Amino acid sequence: MGAQEMKFTFLNPTKLVFGHQSSSRLGEELKALGVKKALLVTDQNLRARTRIPETISAAAGDLLGGIFSEVIPDSGIEIVNRGAACAREHGCDGIISLGGGSSIDTAKGIAVLLTLGQADISPLLGFQTVRRPMIPHVSIPTTAGTGSEATFVAVFKNESLGKKVLLTDDHLHPQTAILDPGLTLALPPDITAGTGMDAASHAIEAIHSRRSNPVSDGLALQALRLISGSLSACVNDGQNLAARGNQLLASTLAGIAFSNALVGVVHALAHALGARFGVPHGVANAICLAPSMRYNLKAVAPRYALIAGALGISPENRSDTELAVKTIEWVEKLLSGLPIPRKLRDIPIPREALPLLAEDALTDTSIYTNPVKITDPAELEKILQEAW
Ligand code: NAD
Numbered sequence: 303m304g305a306q307e308m309k310f311t312f313l314n315p316t317k318l319v320f321g322h323q324s325s326s327r328l329g330e331e332l333k334a335l336g337v338k339k340a341l342l343v344t345d346q347n348l349r350a351r352t353r354i355p356e357t358i359s360a361a362a363g364d365l366l367g368g369i370f371s372e373v374i375p376d377s378g379i380e381i382v383n384r385g386a387a388c389a390r391e392h393g394c395d396g397i398i399s400l401g402g403g404s405s406i407d408t409a410k411g412i413a414v415l416l417t418l419g420q421a422d423i424s425p426l427l428g429f430q431t432v433r434r435p436m437i438p439h440v441s442i443p444t445t446a447g448t449g450s451e452a453t454f455v456a457v458f459k460n461e462s463l464g465k466k467v468l469l470t471d472d473h474l475h476p477q478t479a480i481l482d483p484g485l486t487l488a489l490p491p492d493i494t495a496g497t498g499m500d501a502a503s504h505a506i507e508a509i510h511s512r513r514s515n516p517v518s519d520g521l522a523l524q525a526l527r528l529i530s531g532s533l534s535a536c537v538n539d540g541q542n543l544a545a546r547g548n549q550l551l552a553s554t555l556a557g558i559a560f561s562n563a564l565v566g567v568v569h570a571l572a573h574a575l576g577a578r579f580g581v582p583h584g585v586a587n588a589i590c591l592a593p594s595m596r597y598n599l600k601a602v603a604p605r606y607a608l609i610a611g612a613l614g615i616s617p618e619n620r621s622d623t624e625l626a627v628k629t630i631e632w633v634e635k636l637l638s639g640l641p642i643p644r645k646l647r648d649i650p651i652p653r654e655a656l657p658l659l660a661e662d663a664l665t666d667t668s669i670y671t672n673p674v675k676i677t678d679p680a681e682l683e684k685i686l687q688e689a690w
Pocket of ligand 1: 345346347348351352374375376377401402403404405407444445446447448449450453454455456457485486487488489490493497500557583584
């Protein structure tokens with residue numbers, strides 16, 4: 303496409319504070335946003351298994367108004383509503399989110415309810431439903447995968463529908479994201495691997511999306527360069543601080559990229575797998591990534607060839623399609639070295655469930671920006687069969 307035909311908008315209002323021990327700056331960052339009393343939103347496991355919530359509470363100092371630690375993997379609507387009630391009980395005017403995507407998305411939902419003075423997030427699910435500046439939210443990711451610390455989306459599990467539902471708004475980004483690699487050192491190898499593949503999926507989907515643009519391309523390609531050099535290193539040696547830092551940065555860059563370019567079929571399938579079978583989001587993305595790329599190859603070979611360039615795959619005399627195939631092989635090789643399932647049957651997902659998952663994925667909004675238009679669930683079932 304020539305520059306004269308190109309049209310896009312790009313938004314990233316989140317201030318990034320990166321560096322080892324940068325979370326000690328939490329108090330300053332809250333003060334800069336005018337917060338008087340912040341609610342710390344974190345997850346049960348993080349509180350039970352690590353001392354990270356204590357360290358962050360100490361860094362918030364006098365500005366800590368209360369702690370809400372009921373988050374479980376995959377944010378739920380009831381938990382968001384309870385979190386907002388907790389914030390009100392403690393008179394909080396700002397939010398700190400601490401944890402993976404589940405804690406950050408729960409915190410985003412709580413911030414929406416406090417901003418709008420409402421008690422239930424259910425009627426606010428959907429697109430651009432807030433439409434006004436939000437109360438201050440400082441996000442501190444402790445996984446390196448979702449990029450939620452710098453995205454305009456929150457994902458919630460609707461238990462009664464058995465589906466994941468999205469809330470998006472141009473005001474949903476946390477105002478500040480503190481990226482402290484030391485907080486990810488305790489991540490076990492399987493979560494490191496799954497969340498790392500989530501970041502890789504965000505970057506690749508941002509590149510093949512119908513809404514890709516040159517700014518998100520640049521961020522996504524840099525994220526993939528970092529992931530190719532660091533993800534396996536983090537899995538093999540969790541204490542490798544430099545690799546942890548690269549991976550955390552990659553996750554945020556990929557998050558900003560997909561928050562603008564959006565995603566595609568990989569996420570549509572992963573949301574269905576997460577909602578129906580509780581498959582961790584990164585693992586679901588990891589398994590569906592290469593089969594989905596193979597499906598999309600006919601439409602976006604030059605885009606995958608661009609990734610090959612970023613990964614240092616030699617162009618020699620290869621065509622775009624040959625380079626695209628090399629990129630897909632890179633994804634498969636990366637996955638094969640990680641301590642997570644490579645196939646849906648290894649989870650195990652029953653083969654009979656694939657038609658239902660295909661139906662679910664067809665109604666997921668991520669499908670709209672997939673480069674190949676998909677309107678028939680049988681197409682999705684083909685991808686799932688390959689992933690099975
Ligand atoms: P998570 O937040 O569900 O956490 C997974 C597990 O890792 C939890 O048990 C948690 O306690 C543990 N954990 C987190 N940090 C740890 C640490 N430093 N040390 C030890 N254990 C730690 O996992 P996630 O993959 O980060 O988030 C997944 C959720 O994010 C999904 O619901 C997904 O849909 C959502 N998501 C949101 C966005 C977005 O932009 N809003 C993007 C992608 C995914």
